[in-house]
Amino acid sequence: MYLAAHFALLLAMLVSLLGGALACLEAWGRQQGKLPWLEHGQDAAAFLMACASAALLGGLLSRDFSLAYVADYSDSLLPLFYTVTAFWAGQAGSLLFWGLTLALAGTIFSRTARYKALEPSTRVLFWLFFLTLQGFFLVLLTGPNNPFVTLASPPADGKGLNPLLRNVGMIFHPPLLFLGYAGFAIPACLALAATLSGEGRSWLEAARNWILGSWVFLTAGILLGGWWSYMELGWGGYWAWDPVENASLIPWFAATALVHTALLERRFSVLPRTNVCLACLTLILCLFATYLVRSGVVESLHAFGDGGVGGPLLAGVLFAVALAGLVAVSRPRREEPALPGLGSRPGLMVVSVWLLLALGLVVLLGTIWPVLSQLWEVSPKGAEQGFYNTVCLPLFTLLTVVMALAPWFGWTGGPRRLDVPTGLIVLWLAVVAAGASLDVRPVLAVAGVAAAAMACLSVLLLLILVPGSLGSRRFWASHGGHLGLAVIVLGVAVSGPFQRSVEKALSPGESFDFSGYRFTYEGLGATDTPGQEITRAEEARITVSRGGKPVGVLTPQRLTYRNYDHPHTEVSTLPGLGDELYATVHDLDGERLTPLKISVNPMVNWVWIGSVLVCLLPLLAIRFKHGRTSPKEGAA
Amino acid sequence: MTPKSASAALEHPLRKPILALMATALAALFLTSFLDRAMVQGTRTARTQVKAKGPMAAVPELMTKLQQNPNDEETILQLADAFMRGKDWQRAEHFYGEALKIDPKNVGALFHRAIVNLEQRHFPEAVEDFKAVLAIKPDVAEAHYYIGMVNKYELKVPQAAKEHLEKALALAPKDKELAAETKKELENLQP
Numbered sequence: 001m002y003l004a005a006h007f008a009l010l011l012a013m014l015v016s017l018l019g020g021a022l023a024c025l026e027a028w029g030r031q032q033g034k035l036p037w038l039e040h041g042q043d044a045a046a047f048l049m050a051c052a053s054a055a056l057l058g059g060l061l062s063r064d065f066s067l068a069y070v071a072d073y074s075d076s077l078l079p080l081f082y083t084v085t086a087f088w089a090g091q092a093g094s095l096l097f098w099g100l101t102l103a104l105a106g107t108i109f110s111r112t113a114r115y116k117a118l119e120p121s122t123r124v125l126f127w128l129f130f131l132t133l134q135g136f137f138l139v140l141l142t143g144p145n146n147p148f149v150t151l152a153s154p155p156a157d158g159k160g161l162n163p164l165l166r167n168v169g170m171i172f173h174p175p176l177l178f179l180g181y182a183g184f185a186i187p188a189c190l191a192l193a194a195t196l197s198g199e200g201r202s203w204l205e206a207a208r209n210w211i212l213g214s215w216v217f218l219t220a221g222i223l224l225g226g227w228w229s230y231m232e233l234g235w236g237g238y239w240a241w242d243p244v245e246n247a248s249l250i251p252w253f254a255a256t257a258l259v260h261t262a263l264l265e266r267r268f269s270v271l272p273r274t275n276v277c278l279a280c281l282t283l284i285l286c287l288f289a290t291y292l293v294r295s296g297v298v299e300s301l302h303a304f305g306d307g308g309v310g311g312p313l314l315a316g317v318l319f320a321v322a323l324a325g326l327v328a329v330s331r332p333r334r335e336e337p338a339l340p341g342l343g344s345r346p347g348l349m350v351v352s353v354w355l356l357l358a359l360g361l362v363v364l365l366g367t368i369w370p371v372l373s374q375l376w377e378v379s380p381k382g383a384e385q386g387f388y389n390t391v392c393l394p395l396f397t398l399l400t401v402v403m404a405l406a407p408w409f410g411w412t413g414g415p416r417r418l419d420v421p422t423g424l425i426v427l428w429l430a431v432v433a434a435g436a437s438l439d440v441r442p443v444l445a446v447a448g449v450a451a452a453a454m455a456c457l458s459v460l461l462l463l464i465l466v467p468g469s470l471g472s473r474r475f476w477a478s479h480g481g482h483l484g485l486a487v488i489v490l491g492v493a494v495s496g497p498f499q500r501s502v503e504k505a506l507s508p509g510e511s512f513d514f515s516g517y518r519f520t521y522e523g524l525g526a527t528d529t530p531g532q533e534i535t536r537a538e539e540a541r542i543t544v545s546r547g548g549k550p551v552g553v554l555t556p557q558r559l560t561y562r563n564y565d566h567p568h569t570e571v572s573t574l575p576g577l578g579d580e581l582y583a584t585v586h587d588l589d590g591e592r593l594t595p596l597k598i599s600v601n602p603m604v605n606w607v608w609i610g611s612v613l614v615c616l617l618p619l620l621a622i623r624f625k626h627g628r629t630s631p632k633e634g635a636a
Numbered sequence: 637m638t639p640k641s642a643s644a645a646l647e648h649p650l651r652k653p654i655l656a657l658m659a660t661a662l663a664a665l666f667l668t669s670f671l672d673r674a675m676v677q678g679t680r681t682a683r684t685q686v687k688a689k690g691p692m693a694a695v696p697e698l699m700t701k702l703q704q705n706p707n708d709e710e711t712i713l714q715l716a717d718a719f720m721r722g723k724d725w726q727r728a729e730h731f732y733g734e735a736l737k738i739d740p741k742n743v744g745a746l747f748h749r750a751i752v753n754l755e756q757r758h759f760p761e762a763v764e765d766f767k768a769v770l771a772i773k774p775d776v777a778e779a780h781y782y783i784g785m786v787n788k789y790e791l792k793v794p795q796a797a798k799e800h801l802e803k804a805l806a807l808a809p810k811d812k813e814l815a816a817e818t819k820k821e822l823e824n825l826q827p
Binding site for chain 2: 013017020021024027028072128129132135136139142143144159195196197198234236312319322323326327330331332503564566567568569586587595597
């Protein structure tokens with residue numbers, strides 16, 4: 001079966017590469033007669049990849065340990081849910097998932113009315129770029145990253161799934177990222193195709209839903225990754241500026257910039273070259289993120305290490321940069337309307353785009369710094385959290401301020417009303433000044449909280465003052481999304497700098513006071529279940545009270561998994577919209593906790609509330625009806 | 637001007653060179669795939685074959701030797717070392733584990749398995765192995781150093797990091813490089 005699955009991938013690769021060659025020939029001769037062949041070829045490639053994926057899934061479900069991938073990432077006792085998700089737990093499987101979503105995206109797109117409305121010459125060129133990209137992935141999947149390696153002497157049981165991956169956050173974080181990455185292939189290939197064919201801005205109409213949908217998936221993937229880090233790694237935070245965390249954040253900055261510049265081009269026909277560049281840049285950065293995670297160039301908890309795909313991925317990224325540069329830079333100039341000035345909503349949107357790109361550049365440089373500094377340092381080190389916080393947080397704060405003010409400026413210039421933006425700026429300055437005078441440190445956190453409050457208030461005032469906004473899908477999609485982002489900023493600005501942590505070694509019956517709470521270690525419960533997936537579970541029971549009143553019970557655990565000799569720490573939390581209490585046990589000496597770590601995380605749950613808003617509300621802007629955006633639409 | 641002629645007027649000046657570039661890329665992908673396949677034996681990738689010429693050249697012979705005598709600790713350790721040098725961490729971990737089943741107090745095997753766990757980012761497991769090393773031989777400064785570093789950077793337990801780095805410093809006055817590095821790590825350790 002696995003030979004057939006490998007053969008299916010080989011056939012899909014052949015179909016993709018030959019399809020790309022056929023599209024190239026057609027484009028060269030300015031013919032479109034073979035367009036149906038290209039579309040059917042894509043369907044066939046997607047079907048073959050789906051068959052190969054089904055074979056891998058079948059191997060996992062039937063616990064066939066003769067397949068190396070199944071033996072490496074599952075075992076006979078792994079629950080069904082985690083067995084399915086082991087599909088993307090390893091390097092080869094996750095690359096197959098990336099490739100499959102890419103293929104399905106192409107097939108779905110070819111059936112949409114927006115695709116059919118494109119000029120045939122653009123469609124031919126689209127397939128040239130898309131099938132080449134798909135062929136590239138299939139070359140990796142049939143060569144260095146083959147998921148169908150079989151073992152001559154299969155083990156009696158598999159190694160099992162890493163306990164860190166047995167968490168809902170981690171289960172959905174990778175596929176959502178891949179859905180986002182793959183989705184951005186459509187706008188990038190469309191941008192290149194439409195620029196080369198001279199079709200103009202209609203590619204943005206065709207790509208609109210793909211840009212939005214992929215942005216939502218990418219955002220959800222990143223935020224779920226943060227939640228997983230918080231709930232599973234047990235260090236008390238959600239973003240450590242780890243190179244692999246950063247890898248997915250870098251394309252997010254470019255994608256968010258694209259969401260905004262695409263809107264400007266659709267409405268005012270401005271920034272066409274910028275949109276082509278940003279569409280390509282987003283996909284290139286998605287490929288670069290894949291390279292960072294799979295090449296072994298950066299040290300990270302989450303990286304796969306070099307599996308032989310690093311070199312080809314880097315070559316692919318460099319080729320894509322050269323191609324996009326060539327297409328975008330030499331694009332013929334057309335008569336384009338001028339961009340409204342800085343004192344207009346488009347002007348402020350361009351400012352926010354520059355801020356996003358600056359953030360992306362800073363994070364990119366910080367992430368690849370160990371690689372770059374190898375050129376002149378013997379033992380290069382990565383940028384530390386302090387660097388990112390010092391450089392990025394002021395930019396994020398500024399971005400939030402611009403986000404709060406922009407809706408109060410007109411599309412063609414000048415503020416729509418002066419009182420609200422003036423009031424918002426005065427409020428922001430007043431809160432920062434009050435914080436500074438009351439010696440609240442760090443001042444940047446106060447500025448962040450004030451900016452977030454200002455952005456939330458701005459949305460609330462829009463809701464009150466702009467008629468019809470309450471029932472407007474577009475309002476909720478754009479300003480609701482901004483509200484979600486402001487809530488995240490609020491949560492980050494409070495929970496990060498004002499987190500309090502303590503480590504205490506405790507024996508049963510001992511108590512300590514921390515941050516206004518009293519923690520009492522009642523005792524340790526242990527359950528042995530030999531032969532099960534979890535062979536031993538140890539749970540500490542910590543009762544928490546405040547001012548003599550009970551608050552709740554924290555039950556941090558240490559779980560020993562069958563195939564992992566060493567215990568795995570499970571976090572326990574007492575959630576709240578104010579303080580969230582967070583406990584982990586790092587080690588045990590008999591029944592003594594050595595130590596128990598307690599963190600008091602203020603307003604951390606606002607990060608997750610904002611995350612839900614920012615991921616769901618922009619989906620309201622997805623349009624199923626085909627048609628161009630009217631310049632008058634969405635004045636709110 | 638009709639839409640078609642408008643498109644023609646806006647035609648990209650580098651259309652043909654870009655198409656030629658794409659044709660070259662497609663040919664390169666096809667050739668890469670073909671060449672890669674030519675180097676593959678069975679379902680194994682070419683990469684594995686290349687590795688076999690390097691640090692793992694002795695593996696087939698050692699495996700044969702092990703089949704003849706499955707409890708040959710020396711052969712198991714040689715295999716583990718070979719896989720470690722070849723950066724095949726999972727197999728290295730497996731064989732160090734096998735060696736430890738025969739001799740659970742083999743400090744070298746424990747230390748190497750800890751390093752292999754570090755390479756795989758299995759930090760709690762690495763710490764446990766280093767602790768096992770220290771239980772047998774409490775004066776291994778490197779074990780304290782590594783436990784300290786893992787606690788500092790990965791497990792984020794500064795108290796434990798401080799404790800182990802201080803022990804490493806106390807044990808390693810002669811190893812200047814380790815002492816200097818440990819001192820530096822202690823200095824910038826956040827309380």
